[in-house]
Amino acid sequence: MPQVVVNGQNCKACYYCKELCPENVFAISQEINGGGYFPAVVSNGDACNSCMICYFICPDFAIGVEK
Numbered sequence: 748m749p750q751v752v753v754n755g756q757n758c759k760a761c762y763y764c765k766e767l768c769p770e771n772v773f774a775i776s777q778e779i780n781g782g783g784y785f786p787a788v789v790s791n792g793d794a795c796n797s798c799m800i801c802y803f804i805c806p807d808f809a810i811g812v813e814k
């Protein structure tokens with residue numbers, strides 16, 4: 748099963764990942780990160796189909812997908 752991880756400290760909260768993930772894997776954290784943003788978090792990782800869209804769309808290289 749694919750493993751998706753977000754490095755919350757690198758996230759700048761553009762939410763492209765959340766908007767573009769076809770499987771609704773991402774949510775928004777309630778906790779602020781070191782940069783003052785509410786980062787994306789993985790909320791439904793089991794649904795990931797490893798399409799890699801989030802990996803390539805993230806402008807801050809904050810997402811890892813391990814197949």
Ligand code: SF4
Pocket residue numbers: 753757758759760761762763764765786787804805806807808809810
């Ligand atoms: S695409 Fe990257 S920077 Fe944007 S919300 Fe998702 S993890 Fe954060």
Ligand code: SF4
Pocket residue numbers: 751767768769770771772794795796797798799800801802812
């Ligand atoms: S790899 Fe695809 S399905 Fe998995 S979290 Fe990223 S965008 Fe969603």
